[in-house]
Every structure is written in C-alpha cells, then in structure tokens.
Amino acid sequence: MVLQKRLDYGFSGYEVPAVPRATRSARKRVPFRKIVEGNQISAFDLLATVAGKLLDKENDTASNYTWSAEDQSAAETNTVKEERGDGNQSLKLEFCNQDGAKAEFFASELVSQTSDSNYSSKESPSLRNGALVATSDCLERADAQKLMNGKIKKEMGGLSCHVEAGPSVCGTSGDGIKPVSENKLLMDEELDRTDKALIGEVADKCSLEDALVLDVKPPAIVSSDGSFKARSYGDHNPLVSFTAKWDDVNVVSRDDDEKSSGCTHPSPLREPFRSTPRIVDRRIRKILASKYRKVAPRSKNVTNSNFDENLKSGYCNRSAYKRLRSGRNYPFKKRKFFYCRSESNSDGGTSSEGISDSSGNNNNRSISILYSKMHGVTGESSSPADQHKSFTSSNSHVKLRIKSFRVPELFIEIPESATVGSLKRTVMEAVTTILGDGLCVGLLLQGKKVRDDNKTLLQTGISCDNQMDTLGFSLEPNPSHTSPSLCPGGSPLKLPRDTPLPLSRYPANPGLVNQVTCDPSPEPRKPNLGNFIESNNGCASSPTDMFDKSTHESKALLAVPALSMETLAVVQAHKKSKQSEVAQRRIRRPFSITEVEGLVQAVEKLGTGRWRDVKLRAFDKAKHRTYVDLKDKWKTLLHTARISPQQRRGEPVPQELLERVLNAHTYWSQQQAKQQPLPESCLLYHNSTMIASSRSDVD
DNA sequence: CTTAGGG
C-alpha cells in the first residue's frame, strides 16, 4: 500500500490583493491554514484556499467577475472564477497541470449568515463555515486530488486529522511550534484594525478545522454508486477510509451555462457527478489554449506538480529495504530521510522524543539551530507603490502577494567547519523537500547577505558562541528558474518587505521571498571545541594532512525539516536506535594535490583492487576519506588523465601525477588480466597491442 | 565489510 505523504502548511494573514473590482478594498488579509497530500505546494492550492477565504469575506453585491492567476512554479494554470447563483456565491478555481490531471476547486461561500442558517445549522453544522470543495475528472487516478468540505471531516469525527492547529498537537515538544492561540496573538499584532476585525470575524465563525484548517487533498475515489470515498490520514490512524454519500458532499454543481446551482446547499445534488468532467474538459481546453503556454514549461517542476510523484515511494521502499539489509552507518547515508519521513505514517505512533533525539550523542562540534521563526524579507522587491500597482494594473487577474510566511521547526545541525554553501544547501534541501524546486536559499547574517559560499561558517562568524538570532535565511526564486511571465497581465510577483506571521506554516509559491530567522536552539548544543584541534592533529605524516586544516571530520549535515508534528514524531519513532540516521550528503571535499599524490603512490604499490589497503596505507587518518572515496577518486583521476587538459575542471592535477595514474592503471590492469584467464579474443588483442608499451616504469 | 560500477 502506498502511503501518502502529507504536508501541512498554511498561511495566515498574508495579503491578498484586491479582487479587481472597485468595491473591494485594496487588500485583504486572509488567514488560513490547510493541509495537502503530497509534498508539492502550488500556487494553485494557495489560490484555492485564499480565494475561498477571500470570498468568505466578500459578501457584497453580486456581480460576476473572473480572476485568475498562474502558478509560476508548477506551470499550472489557475483560473479563479467566481460564480454566483441563488444569492450564494461560490468561487471556482480551475487548474490543470501538465500530466493532464484536471481538477476544479470550488470555494463555496458557506459562511452562514443569518439568512441561510435555516438549513445549515442542523444537518451540517460545518457548512456554516467556509469550505473548499474540489472535484476532479481524474477520478480513476489513485492520486486524484479531492477536496472535501468540512462536513465530511466533521462527520467522521476523529478523522479530522489535520486539526493540528490545536496547541495539544503543536506544542508537544516545546520546540518552537507555537500554539495557535499564540499565533493568533501574533497575527493580531500584525494587522491593522480593519483586518483585525476581519480575522476576528472569521475566527469566530469558523472552527479551526473548518475554517482555519482547510483540509484539501485527501485522495479520494468516487465509486460508481455515487458515494464519495476518501482516505483520511489521521494522526494516529494512518489510513482510514470512510465514505460519504454524495448527498452529503457539498459539491458545486454546474450546468453548461456555468451557473452555479445550489453550490451552497447541502441538499442532494441534482446533477450527476459525471457531468462535471465534461465541463471541466472544456474549460481546461480553453485555459490551455489561452494561458498554459505562457507559463514557461520547466519540466522538472512541472513533473513535480504530480502529487504522487512526490510520494517517492520508491525511495522509501528502498530505504526501508536498506535498513533491513544492513545496519551500517558508514558512510552516512541518510538522504532518503527526507523522502521517507512523512510516509512513515504507518508507523502510527507519535512520539514525544522530538528532535532532541536527533542531535543527541553527537560529539562533533556542531551548531544546533532550531529555526523556529521564518519570516519573509526581501531586498529586491520593488517599492510598495510598485507593488500595489502590480496588483491593480491588470483586471481579471489576481496577483497574490504573500507577505510572509514561516517554516517552523527547521532543525539543522551542522558542523562549524561546514561551509556556508553547505549550510545553504542543507537548508535548501530541507525546504525544497517541502516546496519542490524553484527556490534557492540565501543566507543573512546580521542583516547582511552572505554571498561567499565557500567560506566556512566559522570564518563567516557563525559559530556556537554566536547569537543565532542574527542569522537569517531567505527563500529566493531560483535564478535559473525565473520565468518573468507570471500572469497574463505581465506583472510579476512583487514581494514586499514583510512582517512575521503566526499561523503560517509552509510557503507555497516559488515566486516568493521569505526569510528565516532562527532562534537559539533549545537543543543542547555541543560546544566543546576541544576536539576540534585534536581531530586534525597527529597526521602530519600522511599526505592528507596538508589538506583541510580547517575542517575537522564532520558528521554529515543534519537537517530536519518539520513537516508537521506527526511526521516529525514518526521520524523519531523510526530511528529510535539510530540517532544519526538523519543526515545529509557529505560535504564535498575536493582532493588536494597532496592527497592525490598519496593516493597515486599507494595505488602504484598496492594496485587498483585493494582500496581498503590503500585507505589504510595512505589515508588512515583521514577519516573522511573512505575506501570508496578513494576508489572514486581514482576513477575520476583516470578519467581526468584521459581527457584533454582543456576539459578538466577544478584544481589542476599535475600532469606528472596523471601519467602515473595512467601507468599504474594499465600496469595493474595487466596484472589482473594475467591472473584471470581471458577469453581468447581478448588475449589476442591484448598481446598484440597496448600492453607492452606502457608497463615499464611502475614500481 | 569490500569491491566494482553505475548514477
């Protein structure tokens, strides 16, 4: 069974620009939180939710308008259209992604006003609140994304698994997740009076799970009998399926005239569900024709928009297999952690071990940072005036501006000897796992950007003794992924200076810029610098000693992005015995000439098939060089020696060494060939040509 | 755990 990856993210209080209509105020702060299945956040999801919340508050005069936005990151085309019918309003959001999955999202205005409370109160209390409903015409797909309204969840009682907003869930480990109440407090501070009132209203009206938490994407299947089946992933009940009759599902039903009929009614649907796809198709085609091509197709991201692709079940399975297969932890291979952690729902248990587990017992001098605050900041965005302009310049298009967001609980442990670049990459990897590609991470230290990726953290001034609150990370659009044409209107996303926001969880849009400031970690740090010196001592005789004085052997980087409390906990449960399981790709440490010299020498002596001996002989004290590393280095050396000098990169290896590499290789190949009887054909070939020539002077 | 190779 494929376990779904779940991602919990949310925003609160980011600004939504004015719906292009004069009667609407310039911007609305829209608090919301939502959870999706899959690890890809797209503007699509964002938009759907935002739109829903936006309309929640937009109860003014009925008039049709259309607005849309395009997701820069995922090459999805989003169209948001408001429809009105029966005096109720609904918002429809259409999108399609590359692989043809099409879905429609409906954000129905269901906030109960006094006028419509007559039907909503009893049979479906949750319908009183804003709900987001989606349909999909890819029902066959196991990963078809569905939206359910709050009612389903509510009726399932304990299955409303995504109500993580509650302090009981968020605050368990006391490691930086703020209870909602506190968040709300912060939120309020951020808002001006008007917005404050607005949010208060919403909060009052909606329960957490119905309004602030919009549970958007549980995989669902619509069976032939018209019942709506969905799987819900409970905190403690990983895969619980339940069904609900369509009658109970609040779906927007539409006719071809595109008028909404009864979208806000909990009453039975009049229209067979199957009729929807047809309409969808039509619309999708339209969208495709008009807009889709404008979105620069970036294949990688595009594919990532497939939720099921992000399940990476393959990774997980393989990793599990590996864990079973061997218990080694050397070299550290923990990368898969990122891919597997959230699937581990099947482990079921949540754990209170928290992250402390992961950093414990680490004797390396490392900085444990608990990034508990992330808020956006941008230096590059234009002036507020420009931004405002960009929002209002083009009618019928919505430009979302996320003022800030926060990625909670990005836990990172990294040696001081690590480079800034590796730190960035570590953070990036953590974040990317959540967001998908399209972002890069910037590092700010005391407000200044740290650009030199090659400086070590120590050199940069990031050390144990440092106040971690001076450190900041920024999520920036990946330069290689820039696609200027964000929306038909042509005005790109502008990102303003931001203010920290509370409830927010994960950012959704690669067009965004945000910053991460990190608090001092509650984790016990390991500030014993004594070993530092030692670990590089006493190896003066080895060729590797000249190298890398500044780096002590570093435990692999460790980054634990927090997806949610559950996933975090699951991870902990997973590796109770192996704390170091969570780590990162090792730092790249180019071989110095001295090291190459030592390697060549050892191989000349020992041959190419005895890497363990080579390691022992020449790199015994270089703990970061494994025999596999040496083997790999030899491989690359050989390659380097064979290519033209122009094609070589990196620190040039003396030609003399390269020739020794070649000679040693041919010699030992020959030795090997002598021992193992060759096929006759080979024998003939070898005898006649190459062998004799280059075996002379080795050893 | 080591080797050998592909990624």
Added chain:
DNA sequence: CCCTAAG
C-alpha cells in the same frame, strides 16, 4: 559523492 549488487 551516493547507491547497490555481489562476494
């Protein structure tokens, strides 16, 4: 550098 199949 990582990952894995094979010894």
